Structure formats: C-alpha cells, structure tokens
Amino acid sequence: MSDEPDFGTIPLLDRLNHKSWKARLNAYEEMKTQFSNSANDRDECFCPFLDDPTIYQKIVADSNVAAQEAGISSLVLFLEFGGPQASIKLRSVVVQPLAEKGLASMRAGTKQASLEAILRFIELDTPEPILEGLFPLLSHKVPKLVAATTLAYCEIFKNFGAKIASPRIIIKTIPKLFGHPDKNVRAEASALTIELYRWLGDGIKSAILPDLKPVQQKELEEQFIKVVGENPEQKRLLRHQKEELALAELNSKSGANGGSEQPGSLESKTELQADPFEFVEPVNVLSKIPDNFYSLSRSTKWKERKEALEALYTAVNTPKIQDGDFHELAATLAKCMKDANVQVVTLAANSLEFLAGGLKSQFAPYKAIVLGPTLERLKEKKPSIADALNNALDAIYLSASFSDCLDDILEYLAHKTPQVKIGTANFLIRCLKTVRVVPKKSETSAINEVCLKLVGDTQEPVRAAGQEALGIMMKIIGEREMKSILDGLEDLRKNKIYEFYEKAEVVAKPEKPMAQPPIGRSTGNIASNKRPAVNALPNSRRAVRPIITTPKKLGPGSILGESPRPMAARAATPGSIDNSESTIPAPSNNGRLSPTRRATSPFKEESAVSTPSLGGRPSLMNNRLAQRLATPTTQVTRADASLSAVEKAELVALRAEVETLRAEKTLHQKTMSEFESRVNQNQIDTARLLREIDDLQVKNSQLVDDHTRDVLALKSRETQLTRASSDLDSANQKISKLRNDLERLTTKL
Known part of the structure; x- marks a missing residue:
C-alpha cells in the first residue's frame, strides 16, 4: 500500500480546490487551527475568506460528507473568532447553500454544525437577513x-x-x-x-x-x-x-x-x-357593514334595531380593524346606549368593545363620543349588561390614555344615580391598577377630592368603592402624600382605606425623593440663600480671605491697648483650603485673645471671619468691633480691595451675568407657567366642545327621528283624509241613487 501524499506542502487555497477530498479535509482542519489560534478578528488568516466569500459557498457544499462536516465546523470557528465582518460578508452567499446542503444532511454532526453556524450569523449582527435568506x-x-x-x-x-x-x-x-x-x-x-x-x-x-x-x-x-x-x-x-x-x-x-439595576438581568436591557x-392583518370593517345598517338602527321597532346590531357585531368581531372614518358608527353606538331595550344595549356594548379593541390607539378620536353614554348606562343592574358595559369601558380605556378618560370619570362619579357612581368608581379602580405613569398632581388632587365625597355617601357600596379608590391612590402616590388628605376622616374609614392600601397591586409606583448631598461636600450648585462666593463663579479667581491680627497686649494708653497691625489679605489658590493656625494668641490670665478656628468648608471661608474677645470682658467697643468684623460687606470690600482692576471688572461682569441669567430664568418660568395654564385650558375647552358636539349629534339624531315620525304621521293622516274623501263620494253617489229611486216611486204612485 503506497504512503499517503503530504498535503501540507500544498498551499491552503490550492488544497481547498483539490480533487482529493482528503486534501480538502486537511485544509479545513488547518483552517480550524488557524482560526482558533488567531490573535484577533483582524488576523491574516481571515483575509482570504473576507475578500472572496464564495470560497465558503463551495466549502459548505462539499461533495464528501466527512469533508463537508469539517468545512462547516471551520465556518463556525470562522464566525466565532472573525467578528461581525465575518457574518456581514458571508451571509448573503453562504446561508442558503448552507441550509440546502447542511441542514438536510444525513449526518447529525453536519446538521448540528449547520444550525450552529446559522445561529452564529444572527448572533453577530441582526436576524432579519438570515430569516429572509431561509424563507x-x-x-x-x-x-x-x-x-x-x-x-x-x-x-x-x-x-x-x-x-x-x-x-x-x-x-x-x-x-x-x-x-x-x-x-x-x-x-x-x-x-x-x-x-x-x-x-x-x-x-x-x-x-x-x-x-x-x-x-x-x-x-x-x-x-x-x-x-x-x-x-x-x-x-x-x-x-x-x-x-x-x-x-x-x-x-x-x-x-x-447605585446598585439599582441587576447587571445580569436581560429584561432590564430589552423587552422580550x-x-x-x-x-395580524387588519380587516376593512366599514365595507362589511350592511348598507341598511344606519336606517335599521334608527327604526322604531326594537327587533330591527337588534338585527342591525347583530350584523355589526359579526362585522367588527375581528382582532385587528383597518383604520377609517368611524364617527358616524361611534355616534350610532352612543345613541344605542340610551335604547330602552336591554338586548340592543348589550349588543351595542359588545360591538363597541370589539371596535375599540380592534382599532387600539386609532380609536382615541371617538372616545369622547361613546365614553359618556356608556358610563351613564352603568345604572343597569343585570350582570350580563353590566359585564358587557365594563368590557366596553376597559377596551375604550386601553385605546386612550388615563388623562383622556379622567374628565368623564370625574363627571360621572358625581352622578345622582348611586349605581352609576358605583360602576364609574369600579372603572376608575381598574384604570388606576393598570395605569403605568403616576398621574399628575392636579389629577391626583381631583381624584382624591371626588373620592372623599364618595366616602361620605349615605350608601355603603358607594362608600366602599370610594375607600378602595383612595387606597389604590395611596399605593400610587405614597402614604406620606395621603396623610394630610385623610386627616379629616374617621378612624374606621381610615382603617378601611389602609386595608385596601395593603391589598392593592398597581403598576405605577410613587417617585422616590432625590437623595440630598452630604453636608460639607461640594456640589455643582450651592443650594442656599447666601450670595455665591467668588470662587464659585466661572473663570474667576478664588476670593481672598482676610487674616486678622490682634493686639499682643492691652495698655492704658488706648481702649484696646496697642494699635492693631493692619489686616493682611492672602489670596488662596483655587481648590485649596488654608488650615494654617491663626496669629491670634490663645486666651490666658493676662488678657490675650483666643485663637480663631478656621472654616472647614470652602463655602464657609467667605463668612468665617475671626471675632476677638477682649479677655472675656464684654464692652460696648468690643461689641461694635465684633459687629464690624463679622459684616459680610466689610469682608467682601476688603477682599475686593486686594484684587486687580482686571479681576474686579471680570467679577463685576460675572455678577451682572448671573443676575441677567436669574432674570431670564424667572421670565422663562413665568412663560412656561402661562403656557401650561393655556394648554390645560385648551384641553378643558376641547373636552367641553367634544361633549357639546356629542350632545348636538345626539340631539340631531333625535330631531331626525322626530322629523321622520312627523312625516310618517302626516302621510298617515293624508291617507286617512283621502280614504274619508273617497267614502264621502261613495255616500253621495248612494244618496243620489236613492233619491232617484224615491222620485221614480213617487211618480208611479
């Protein structure tokens, strides 16, 4: 048996195209070794395959199953060590042949390696090109x-x-x-x-x-x-x-x-x-509504109205509805909510639920038309009707925001009918449990005010609903915020509210107060009422601190003894704190002054001026001197006196700039406040106008119905009049005939 040829002497790229599968297998094994031992993804071993991706297109389709498995395994290592460019360069030409020849292979190792390579392609970049390539x-x-x-x-x-x-x-x-x-x-x-x-x-x-x-x-x-x-x-x-x-x-x-996020939690980084x-593909519901729907929905016969709503229910019973103009349909459903027949109301509520659920956020423009009539119909006590209405309300809420629904909710919480109050309060409770954002301060105040009135209601179900709503509000905004609101309530009612508070489960959480910076630690802004120090201003030198030297001894020639030495101003370098000892001697029996303790914070240095005491003997001159030395104006004047003219001018300019910025900030805050008030007023006016439009539409529908009834009554009377005229003519003819007969008989006699 002849010895096997040494394929290692053949260049790698030539071995990849060799007619012997053993030569190709040898090349694939060498590629695996090179990829595994590469220094980084810019290593030279990756360059030939990045420059010509069709090489791997041939490798994954190797005719020999053993060589093919080794080649696909080398592709896995190429993707593992080659970086993102390996996936981007190869996926367009390699994925489809890899799936055709590798995934459908009879060898389990080849299948597993092919699947791993496909997952690697996705892992290095994005899944869309791979999904499209396999489709x-x-x-x-x-x-x-x-x-x-x-x-x-x-x-x-x-x-x-x-x-x-x-x-x-x-x-x-x-x-x-x-x-x-x-x-x-x-x-x-x-x-x-x-x-x-x-x-x-x-x-x-x-x-x-x-x-x-x-x-x-x-x-x-x-x-x-x-x-x-x-x-x-x-x-x-x-x-x-x-x-x-x-x-x-x-x-x-x-x-x-701050340790608030779990580093290993994937859910904190992406929503899975x-x-x-x-x-789901949207369905064009408007084309499926019967042509006579609106005429039948206004019929005087409840059976015809019921048939019209059954046809509508069948049309809107779909997961996703294509957007369109649903104003007329929403107004019709709002009118059906006031129908005297409960079957019509139930069908209208079910249709409204599917319509809002199918349109999702696109149903928001029609919320103002249907929400009020639906809340008002909560007076029904039958469970089947109440469930249908509640489901419709929940679907309306999910299609809009909490703020959009709040005005109508607050309005019907003050309704005269207790059952409407209870149903609206339960709807508010469901909204509060699922709202994701903490309501605004004005909204929470309005909710608490109305719910406090419910707690004082004469009927127990209304009181219970109000207590539960307050308990959930406490869970949302925090127990501390609610304490002042609940002060006037009886202990028994407070206990009920706290019971609901303990049991409540909400999505929105109260905001945590920001931690205050430690005392004595420098922050970006000094939160105090004091005038900002010079060293806190930008592009300026740190203010100097006067060092006061005291008289060494007291003598009879002067009230203070020897004349004090002039005050020396020493400029401190930025960022340094002078902690050197004072030149004022310690107190003793001969009347020397005590040393002054220096400020421990750079923010205290400006006002920390030594105030000498005359041997512990208070006097008028001593008090006056202490007041003068402790005066900030004197200190700033002396500090400014040690500055050069350029520094003084720069300091004055900076102070003027600070005052200008403060004035601009005040003006901006005032403008923003006015803008917010106008926005709130516009929202209130918009809601009011929408309600007026809704009322006018309902009145218009009623007027149309009245006009239709009047027209029908008029036609009926015209028909009766025509029939009476015909009967009169027939009677006149009969009378005329009888007269003729009577005359004839009279003539014969």
Missing part, C-alpha cells in the same frame, strides 16, 4: 429540506425570542406547512407554532388557527394548554446586547448605577415579549 426554502420541493428549514426557524425563535427575531415573514406560511403532504413537515410546523405561542400567547391563534383543519386546531389547543403560563427567556444574546450587558456590569461595579397584534 424561500419553505416552499422547496424536497420535503426533507422544508422540514429542516422549519426546524431552523423554531431554533432561532427558541434562542433569540420572537421580539428579537420577528416572525412576521413566516406567519402566513405556517398554515401552508400544516397542509404539506409530508408528516415530518407538519410535525415541525406544529413545534414551530407551539414555540411561537410561548412568546406571543393567544395572539398567534387568530393568525394561524382559522386556516387549519378542525383536527389540527384541536391538537394545537391541547398543546397550548400544556405551555400556558410559561415565561420564555432569550438564551443567546446579539452582539450589541452583550456589549450593553458588559457596560451595565461595569457600571454596577463602579457604582455608577413581542406584541402579537402586529402580526
């Missing part, structure tokens, strides 16, 4: 390849989640996979659907299940029940996520975040849950 293979004629590609999609969502890797591109294709003749494809499609259900929840049902067979729907429903409540986690991070996580860990170690609503 054509779902319609391939080879069932084995379709099943393998479906498995790859399932692994992508399992590792990266449906938020990072959006399933929008394959949602419409999944029902076709369930209709594939190959059972392996159907099994992989079922596994993919279950994995998406873990991430998207019930939203995936409306996008996939309607197009499946009843048997397949039943099987999937059984599988969904087994995974309900699971919280999937992203197993692999994208490159930018890893960088953010590393930065967060670094900040947490250095104390930049995807919104299933975005994967």
Whole structure:
C-alpha cells in the first residue's frame, strides 16, 4: 500500500480546490487551527475568506460528507473568532447553500454544525437577513429540506425570542406547512407554532388557527394548554446586547448605577415579549357593514334595531380593524346606549368593545363620543349588561390614555344615580391598577377630592368603592402624600382605606425623593440663600480671605491697648483650603485673645471671619468691633480691595451675568407657567366642545327621528283624509241613487 501524499506542502487555497477530498479535509482542519489560534478578528488568516466569500459557498457544499462536516465546523470557528465582518460578508452567499446542503444532511454532526453556524450569523449582527435568506426554502420541493428549514426557524425563535427575531415573514406560511403532504413537515410546523405561542400567547391563534383543519386546531389547543403560563427567556444574546450587558456590569461595579439595576438581568436591557397584534392583518370593517345598517338602527321597532346590531357585531368581531372614518358608527353606538331595550344595549356594548379593541390607539378620536353614554348606562343592574358595559369601558380605556378618560370619570362619579357612581368608581379602580405613569398632581388632587365625597355617601357600596379608590391612590402616590388628605376622616374609614392600601397591586409606583448631598461636600450648585462666593463663579479667581491680627497686649494708653497691625489679605489658590493656625494668641490670665478656628468648608471661608474677645470682658467697643468684623460687606470690600482692576471688572461682569441669567430664568418660568395654564385650558375647552358636539349629534339624531315620525304621521293622516274623501263620494253617489229611486216611486204612485 503506497504512503499517503503530504498535503501540507500544498498551499491552503490550492488544497481547498483539490480533487482529493482528503486534501480538502486537511485544509479545513488547518483552517480550524488557524482560526482558533488567531490573535484577533483582524488576523491574516481571515483575509482570504473576507475578500472572496464564495470560497465558503463551495466549502459548505462539499461533495464528501466527512469533508463537508469539517468545512462547516471551520465556518463556525470562522464566525466565532472573525467578528461581525465575518457574518456581514458571508451571509448573503453562504446561508442558503448552507441550509440546502447542511441542514438536510444525513449526518447529525453536519446538521448540528449547520444550525450552529446559522445561529452564529444572527448572533453577530441582526436576524432579519438570515430569516429572509431561509424563507424561500419553505416552499422547496424536497420535503426533507422544508422540514429542516422549519426546524431552523423554531431554533432561532427558541434562542433569540420572537421580539428579537420577528416572525412576521413566516406567519402566513405556517398554515401552508400544516397542509404539506409530508408528516415530518407538519410535525415541525406544529413545534414551530407551539414555540411561537410561548412568546406571543393567544395572539398567534387568530393568525394561524382559522386556516387549519378542525383536527389540527384541536391538537394545537391541547398543546397550548400544556405551555400556558410559561415565561420564555432569550438564551443567546446579539452582539450589541452583550456589549450593553458588559457596560451595565461595569457600571454596577463602579457604582455608577447605585446598585439599582441587576447587571445580569436581560429584561432590564430589552423587552422580550413581542406584541402579537402586529402580526395580524387588519380587516376593512366599514365595507362589511350592511348598507341598511344606519336606517335599521334608527327604526322604531326594537327587533330591527337588534338585527342591525347583530350584523355589526359579526362585522367588527375581528382582532385587528383597518383604520377609517368611524364617527358616524361611534355616534350610532352612543345613541344605542340610551335604547330602552336591554338586548340592543348589550349588543351595542359588545360591538363597541370589539371596535375599540380592534382599532387600539386609532380609536382615541371617538372616545369622547361613546365614553359618556356608556358610563351613564352603568345604572343597569343585570350582570350580563353590566359585564358587557365594563368590557366596553376597559377596551375604550386601553385605546386612550388615563388623562383622556379622567374628565368623564370625574363627571360621572358625581352622578345622582348611586349605581352609576358605583360602576364609574369600579372603572376608575381598574384604570388606576393598570395605569403605568403616576398621574399628575392636579389629577391626583381631583381624584382624591371626588373620592372623599364618595366616602361620605349615605350608601355603603358607594362608600366602599370610594375607600378602595383612595387606597389604590395611596399605593400610587405614597402614604406620606395621603396623610394630610385623610386627616379629616374617621378612624374606621381610615382603617378601611389602609386595608385596601395593603391589598392593592398597581403598576405605577410613587417617585422616590432625590437623595440630598452630604453636608460639607461640594456640589455643582450651592443650594442656599447666601450670595455665591467668588470662587464659585466661572473663570474667576478664588476670593481672598482676610487674616486678622490682634493686639499682643492691652495698655492704658488706648481702649484696646496697642494699635492693631493692619489686616493682611492672602489670596488662596483655587481648590485649596488654608488650615494654617491663626496669629491670634490663645486666651490666658493676662488678657490675650483666643485663637480663631478656621472654616472647614470652602463655602464657609467667605463668612468665617475671626471675632476677638477682649479677655472675656464684654464692652460696648468690643461689641461694635465684633459687629464690624463679622459684616459680610466689610469682608467682601476688603477682599475686593486686594484684587486687580482686571479681576474686579471680570467679577463685576460675572455678577451682572448671573443676575441677567436669574432674570431670564424667572421670565422663562413665568412663560412656561402661562403656557401650561393655556394648554390645560385648551384641553378643558376641547373636552367641553367634544361633549357639546356629542350632545348636538345626539340631539340631531333625535330631531331626525322626530322629523321622520312627523312625516310618517302626516302621510298617515293624508291617507286617512283621502280614504274619508273617497267614502264621502261613495255616500253621495248612494244618496243620489236613492233619491232617484224615491222620485221614480213617487211618480208611479
């Protein structure tokens, strides 16, 4: 048997194109070694493949299965050590042949390496190009390849989640996979659907299940029940996520975040849950509404109104509704809320719930039309009607913001009907439990004021609803803020409120007060009423501090003894604190003065001037001298006297600039306050005008109905008059005939 040739003597690139699979295998193994031992992602071993990505296109499609497995394994290492450029350069030409030849291979190692390479492509950059590159293979004629590609999609969502890797591109294709003749494809499609259900929840049902067979729907429903409540986690991070996580860990170690964020928590960096609503195609509901809907909804017969709303309910019963002009429909539903027939009201509430839920935020313009009539209809006590109304209210709230609904809520909390108060208070409680942002100060004050009135109501259900609302408000804004509000209440009612406070679970949390800086520590701004020191001003030197020398002894020739030495001004360098000892001697029995303790903070140096005491003997001159030495004006004057003319001019200019900035700040705050008041007034006026428009629309509808009834009554009377005229003519003819007969008989007689 001849010896094997030494392939190591052949250049690497030549071995990659060698006709012998052993030569190619040798090249792949050498590539794996080079990639693993590379210094960084700019190493020379990566350059040939980055310059010509088609090399790996041939490698992953190697005709020899052993060499192919080694080649795909080298691709995994190339992506691992080659950095983001390795993914960006190769993915457009490598992903599709890798899936065709690697995922569909009979060797388990090749399949696993191919799947790992696909996940590496995504991990280094973004999943969209890979998802788009794999998508054509779902319609391939080879069932084995379709099943393998479906498995790859399932692994992508399992590792990266449906938020990072959006399933929008394959949602419409999944029902076709369930209709594939190959059972392996159907099994992989079922596994993919279950994995998406873990991430998207019930939203995936409306996008996939309607197009499946009843048997397949039943099987999937059984599988969904087994995974309900699971919280999937992203197993692999994208490159930018890893960088953010590393930065967060670094900040947490250095104390930049104050320890408030868990560095290892992925949820703090990205929201993993995807919104299933975005994967559903919107439906044009307006085209499905019958042409005679509006005429039937205004009919005087309740059965016709009921039939019209049943047709509307069927049309709007869809997860996502295409945007359009729904003003007339909203006004019709608002009018149906006042209908005397409870079946009509229930159908209107159900239709309103689906309409608001299907439009989401696009329903906000119609909120002012329907919210008031729906709240007013809460007077109904039947559970079926109350549940329908509450569901409609919840859907309206989710389509708008809490502030948008608050005005109507406060209005109907003061309604004269107790049942309306209770229903509105319960609606407010549900809103407060789910609101994500703490309401404004004005909003919380208005809510507390109205709820305090409910607590004093004569009926127990109203009082209980008000107490629960106050308890939830305490949970949101904090117990400290509510203490002054609850001062006037009885202890029994306070205890009830505190019980609701302990049990309440809310999403919005009270804001934590900002920590005050430690005393004596320098901050960016000095929060005090004192005049800012010169050393705190920008581009200026630190103010000098006068050093006072005291007389060494007292003599009879002067009240103070010897004349004091002149005061010496010493300029301190910026950022330094002079802690040298004073020249004033310590007190003794011969009447010497005590030493002055210097300021321990740079902010105290300006006002910390030594005040001598004359041997502990108070006198008028001593007090006057102490007052003069302690006067800030004297100190600043002496400090300014030691400055040069340029420094004085600079100091004066800086002070003038500070005063100008303060005046501008005051003017800006005043302007902002006026602007906010105008905005609030405009919001109030807008809400009032919308209510007036709603009332006018309702009145207009009533006038149209009255006009229709009058027209019908007039036509009925005209018909009666015509019939009476006809009867009169017939009677006249009969009378004329009888007269003729009578005359004839008279003539004969």
